Amino acid sequence: MLKILGIICFAIFTPLCWVRKLEKFNWTHIIADMLILLTSIIVLVFAFIRLGEYGWGEGLEAINTKTFANSISFAVYSYEGIGIIIPVMDITEDKEKFPKVLVAVLTTVFVTYLGFGEICYLIYGNLVAHEPLITSIIGNSNPVVWVIKILFSINLFFTYPLIIHPANIIIESYLFGKMGKSL
Numbered sequence: 001m002l003k004i005l006g007i008i009c010f011a012i013f014t015p016l017c018w019v020r021k022l023e024k025f026n027w028t029h030i031i032a033d034m035l036i037l038l039t040s041i042i043v044l045v046f047a048f049i050r051l052g053e054y055g056w057g058e059g060l061e062a063i064n065t066k067t068f069a070n071s072i073s074f075a076v077y078s079y080e081g082i083g084i085i086i087p088v089m090d091i092t093e094d095k096e097k098f099p100k101v102l103v104a105v106l107t108t109v110f111v112t113y114l115g116f117g118e119i120c121y122l123i124y125g126n127l128v129a130h131e132p133l134i135t136s137i138i139g140n141s142n143p144v145v146w147v148i149k150i151l152f153s154i155n156l157f158f159t160y161p162l163i164i165h166p167a168n169i170i171i172e173s174y175l176f177g178k179m180g181k182s183l
Contacts, residue, residue, distance in 0.1 A: 016161045022091060025161050032158035035151045040116060042148055046138045047123045057125020087165050 019025070089098050124137055131137045135145050 012157070013160055013164075016164075019161060022087060022162060022165060025158075028158040029162060032155040035155040035158075039148045039151050039155075042144060043134055043138070044116070044119065046144075047120055051123045057121070057123055059126030060122065087169070 085102065089095065092098050120134060124134075135148055138145050140146075
């Protein structure tokens with residue numbers, strides 16, 4: 001089964017990597033962003049429903065000294081896409097405004113991640129330590145959870161070309177760096 005899934009992924013993602021102009025994917029990134037927003041709203045609705053039924057989570061700690069170091073690696077991982085900035089900066093029309101926009105976006109991402117994580121932790125409490133995926137806490141039997149998983153999978157499909165672009169440039173520079181540019 002995994003071999004078949006790997007072949008299907010290869011058949012889908014390989015042609016996406018061949019697209020040279022990132023501008024072709026503008027609409028897919030907008031769809032992906034909307035899907036992320038929708039899944040976040042759904043998760044928050046489930047969290048607030050739980051808050052109404054059970055109250056605040058149990059076993060809350062200000063700092064979990066056992067797993068605190070893990071949070072640093074998760075924070076770094078959340079900014080893994082930082083390698084996308086240079087290709088995006090290259091295609092922007094007004095390069096002078098780009099640093100201001102970048103700071104605003106990174107600040108928004110930071111505040112959103114922090115707020116979302118804190119709300120879920122305060123509502124679910126110790127459950128977050130036992131179940132790392134929020135969809136596992138909500139429950140896999142709920143059809144809305146399956147919709148969330150499908151929407152997030154579609155999001156990953158739509159953002160793949162942008163995420164793989166820097167790696168493609170690096171690999172191409174090693175493989176074809178000595179070749180002259182074609183017309």
